[in-house]
Amino acid sequence: MPLLxxxxxxxDFGGLRAVSSLSFDLHAGEILGLIGPxxxxxxxxxxxxxxxxxxxxxxxxxxGLSVLGLKPHAVVKRGIARTFQIVxxxxxxxxxxxxxxxxxxxxxxRDRAEAxxxxxLAFAGLEAQAERFASDLxxxxxxxxxxxxxxxxxxxxxxxxxxxxxxxxxxxxxACALVERIRAGxxxxxxxxxxxxxxxxxxxxxxxxxxxxxxxxxxxAEIVQNRxxxxxxxxxxxxx
Amino acid sequence: MSRALAAAAxxxxxxxxxxxxxxxxxxxxxxxxxFAALLGAAxxxxxxxxxxxxxxxxxxxxxxxxxTMLLHLRLGLSPWLALIAGGLLAALMAVPFGWICFRLxxxxxxxxxxxxxxxxxxxxxxxxSLTAGPMGLLITTLPALTIFGKPVNWESKVPFYYVILxxxxxxxxxxxRISRARLGAYLLAIREDMDSAEAAGIDTVRxxxxxxxxxxxxxxxxxxxxxxxxxxxxxxxxxxxALSVEMVFVPVVGGIATTFGPIVGAVFLTTLGEVFRDRxxxxxxxFYGFFMMIVIRFLPDGIWGxxxxxxxxxxxxxx
Amino acid sequence: xxxxxxxxxxxxxxxxxYAMIAVGLTIVFGVMRIxxxxxGEMVMLGMFxxxxxxxxWHLDPFVSILIWTPAMFAFGLAIHRFLLRKIIPTGELxxxxxxxxxxxxxxxxxxxxxxxxxxxxxLDYALKPARPFGxxxxxxxxxxxxxALLLTTALYFFLTRTDTGRAIRATAQNPDSAALxxxxxxxxxxxxxxxxxxxxxxxxxxxxxxxxxYPTVGEILSVKCFVIVVLGGLGSxxxxxxxxxxxxxxxxxxAVYVSVAYKxxxxxxxxxLVLLFRPGGLWGTGRA
Numbered sequence: 116m117p118l119l120x121x122x123x124x125x126x127d128f129g130g131l132r133a134v135s136s137l138s139f140d141l142h143a144g145e146i147l148g149l150i151g152p153x154x155x156x157x158x159x160x161x162x163x164x165x166x167x168x169x170x171x172x173x174x175x176x177x178x179g180l181s182v183l184g185l186k187p188h189a190v191v192k193r194g195i196a197r198t199f200q201i202v203x204x205x206x207x208x209x210x211x212x213x214x215x216x217x218x219x220x221x222x223x224x225r226d227r228a229e230a231x232x233x234x235x236l237a238f239a240g241l242e243a244q245a246e247r248f249a250s251d252l253x254x255x256x257x258x259x260x261x262x263x264x265x266x267x268x269x270x271x272x273x274x275x276x277x278x279x280x281x282x283x284x285x286x287x288x289x290a291c292a293l294v295e296r297i298r299a300g301x302x303x304x305x306x307x308x309x310x311x312x313x314x315x316x317x318x319x320x321x322x323x324x325x326x327x328x329x330x331x332x333x334x335x336a337e338i339v340q341n342r343x344x345x346x347x348x349x350x351x352x353x354x355x
Numbered sequence: 356m357s358r359a360l361a362a363a364a365x366x367x368x369x370x371x372x373x374x375x376x377x378x379x380x381x382x383x384x385x386x387x388x389x390f391a392a393l394l395g396a397a398x399x400x401x402x403x404x405x406x407x408x409x410x411x412x413x414x415x416x417x418x419x420x421x422x423t424m425l426l427h428l429r430l431g432l433s434p435w436l437a438l439i440a441g442g443l444l445a446a447l448m449a450v451p452f453g454w455i456c457f458r459l460x461x462x463x464x465x466x467x468x469x470x471x472x473x474x475x476x477x478x479x480x481x482x483x484s485l486t487a488g489p490m491g492l493l494i495t496t497l498p499a500l501t502i503f504g505k506p507v508n509w510e511s512k513v514p515f516y517y518v519i520l521x522x523x524x525x526x527x528x529x530x531x532r533i534s535r536a537r538l539g540a541y542l543l544a545i546r547e548d549m550d551s552a553e554a555a556g557i558d559t560v561r562x563x564x565x566x567x568x569x570x571x572x573x574x575x576x577x578x579x580x581x582x583x584x585x586x587x588x589x590x591x592x593x594x595x596x597a598l599s600v601e602m603v604f605v606p607v608v609g610g611i612a613t614t615f616g617p618i619v620g621a622v623f624l625t626t627l628g629e630v631f632r633d634r635x636x637x638x639x640x641x642f643y644g645f646f647m648m649i650v651i652r653f654l655p656d657g658i659w660g661x662x663x664x665x666x667x668x669x670x671x672x673x674x
Numbered sequence: 675x676x677x678x679x680x681x682x683x684x685x686x687x688x689x690x691x692y693a694m695i696a697v698g699l700t701i702v703f704g705v706m707r708i709x710x711x712x713x714g715e716m717v718m719l720g721m722f723x724x725x726x727x728x729x730x731w732h733l734d735p736f737v738s739i740l741i742w743t744p745a746m747f748a749f750g751l752a753i754h755r756f757l758l759r760k761i762i763p764t765g766e767l768x769x770x771x772x773x774x775x776x777x778x779x780x781x782x783x784x785x786x787x788x789x790x791x792x793x794x795x796x797l798d799y800a801l802k803p804a805r806p807f808g809x810x811x812x813x814x815x816x817x818x819x820x821x822a823l824l825l826t827t828a829l830y831f832f833l834t835r836t837d838t839g840r841a842i843r844a845t846a847q848n849p850d851s852a853a854l855x856x857x858x859x860x861x862x863x864x865x866x867x868x869x870x871x872x873x874x875x876x877x878x879x880x881x882x883x884x885x886x887x888y889p890t891v892g893e894i895l896s897v898k899c900f901v902i903v904v905l906g907g908l909g910s911x912x913x914x915x916x917x918x919x920x921x922x923x924x925x926x927x928x929a930v931y932v933s934v935a936y937k938x939x940x941x942x943x944x945x946x947l948v949l950l951f952r953p954g955g956l957w958g959t960g961r962a
Binding site: 406408410455458459461462463465466467469470471473474477478480481596597600603604607635636637638640641643644645646647648651652655 | 709757760761764766767768770771772774775776777778779780781782783785786790893897900901904933935936938939942943945946949950953
Binding site: 165167186187188189191192196197198199203204205206207208212215216217219220223225228264265267268 | 535536537540541543544547548550551552553554555556557558559560
């Protein structure tokens with residue numbers, strides 16, 4: 116049984132069908148890339164799975180149990196954490212507190228939650244920034260802070276929404292290494308990303324969305340050969 | 356160490372304060388200061404820590420006051436037990452109040468709380484069979500009570516001082532504990548960003564309702580105190596928009612989302628306010644409004660917030 | 675039937691004045707994203723302006739409006755320039771609290787200056803209502819209605835036909851792109867705030883002969899105004915006009931057919947329902 120299964124997930128905004136009957140599986144220990152041109156419905160798919168917006172129809176099963184219709188915090192409790200495309204750290208709180216807040220989910224004692232938070236900060240390479248305010252971090256650091264915050268909820272699945280957007284090449288390499296470390300730690304990852312090189316390098320499998328419809332689902336090597344994908348998406352990249 | 360000493364000294368002073376003066380006006384002033392501190396601190400739990408600016412907290416004050424009054428007058432319950440019941444009923448009302456208002460964010464939340472408070476006021480005003488409407492309710496004599504074998508003199512202000520001192524101390528203690536516990540951290544997270552709070556696994560609806568219920572409980576007991584202290588209430592006295600607004604001003608001036616800010620704000624606004632009220636009618640409100648603007652413009656963390664920052668800097672110049 | 679028509683008529687007449695006040699609030703919200711808690715006090719100042727002009731200089735309110743409208747415009751400019759400009763960028767909640775302070779300050783300064791007495795303006799021609807078709811129409815209210823229509827229409831043409839008006843609408847739609855198109859956003863904010871203040875003040879002058887005047891009347895007017903702009907959709911001018919007339923009719927009919935006591939509650943209940951279920955306003959034209 117797959118860890119996570121999306122079944123015919125559909126979302127209409129007014130007359131617009133943002134996600135259309137999307138089905139895919141995520142297996143334990145997998146890094147799944149989710150790609151597609153702007154407006155393809157990737158972030159909408161994340162918002163549906165994480166419970167931030169209600170689905171029009173379809174279902175999402177975690178270990179065979181539906182998580183659709185749960186509030187976001189309840190989805191987190193079940194083991195699906197997320198980051199935001201446009202980072203949303205708690206800006207006026209210290210970096211450590213940002214992560215401690217999430218660690219509180221499973222550890223109500225402050226000192227122990229803080230100790231866990233420090234470990235996650237170290238994991239994300241932010242231990243030196245622990246006492247600074249989140250608003251003082253660079254964009255790359257803020258993205259890692261969000262990842263640390265999500266990890267502190269002890270998820271089984273992590274939804275990463277463009278963790279590499281706006282980063283310089285060195286930071287992208289760091290981010291790739293971080294994603295692989297996360298997987299090594301036993302967390303499965305779904306990764307929305309525009310950075311093609313990175314996603315092809317670290318994904319085990321890639322799902323391609325176009326106008327809300329899935330047009331490809333295969334390992335990276337096959338995806339780059341897929342005609343529909345090339346027509347809809349990679350063609351556009353080739354021009355860029 | 357010096358901190359504990361300062362706290363002990365302050366505590367001793369607060370306990371001894373009404374015995375240091377026999378001037379009833381000064382005693383009344385002390386009572387009103389603690390009353391304002393109680394309201395401000397209670398509002399601060401929701402409005403300060405969780406950033407949910409309510410303009411409708413008079414609802415809870417009024418409900419607490421009317422519950423206390425009615426339980427005492429109609430059912431003969433001891434007014435002091437009725438005061439606790441008033442707090443509990445106010446806390447219970449936090450659930451429908453929150454159910455309606457927490458669907459909205461920012462200024463929309465504030466406007467909705469205002470509307471709920473006005474609707475409650477109108478219902479109480481017009482439900483004359485229960486509340487006597489605009490006539491109001493009156494306690495003629497307070498039942499006798501003996502403490503440590505001595506009868507309490509209800510004509511003196513001193514016993515009232517100790518009641519309000521206990522209530523204000525309780526809300527301050529509660530705030531202090533909460534601000535250091537998980538709940539306090541959750542409230543700050545909600546103030547910062549609701550989506551991120553949910554993403555961190557925080558049940559933002561439940562947490563806000565909890566904060567509102569706590570806040571409402573203390574405001575409700577304050578309402579009960581008001582009823583017993585003044586022995587008369589009517590809807591315009593305890594459900595007024597102006598009261599809701601005053602409750603906002605105390606912590607904002609003192610220092611929002613701090614444990615001691617509401618106390619500082621209450622001391623500042625009440626004492627200086629009284630000085631102005633003495634000079635001319637409504638002088639204190641002119642002063643409140645003016646000071647509110649000054650604080651937001653020049654002291655965004657409030658008086659206590661500013662002092663605290665200075666203290667921290669002096670202690671640890673490297674931070 | 676006669677009662678119905680009668681309350682409908684008085685609802686519509688008062689409604690035009692509510693609408694005018696609400697339009698002032700809504701354009702300020704549209705351009706600056708702030709809710710001005712002191713808006714009702716601007717109406718109160720207009721009312722007292724009319725009262726004193728009548729009392730001291732024997733000026734009819736419908737004449738002194740020519741003085742008070744520009745005076746309130748200037749007052750609005752000054753408030754924006756010296757008090758609000760630095761506050762608005764610090765956030766909508768800060769501005770809400772700040773203007774709440776301003777509202778308390780103005781209302782109580784007025785209380786100090788003019789005392790809490792209820793005052794009225796007695797006009798000779800107001801003693802007997804006109805009776806077209808057997809319906810009593812208070813003459814001052816009818817004149818106020820006419821002027822309110824005139825001013826609101828003028829505002830409409832100002833917003834749609836002049837460069838400044840178009841700039842205001844562009845800024846309301848998107849301040850960033852308005853700035854890119856060369857609109858001086860700071861100047862537009864100033865003008866919009868002054869315009870909102872002038873509308874409130876002018877409405878106050880017009881209402882003065884028909885209502886009791888007292889310094890804290892602004893509170894209830896502010897609250898009514900919030901109800902109206904939420905009904906019509908925050909930021910929407912047509913919404914505020916329809917919302918104002920709607921609220922007034924509901925109040926006026928409610929007083930007759932539901933109960934005088936709960937007349938004000940009807941507005942609030944409507945307000946909450948709209949906030950909860952149609953946050954963009956009844957017509958979905960505002961932006962929540």
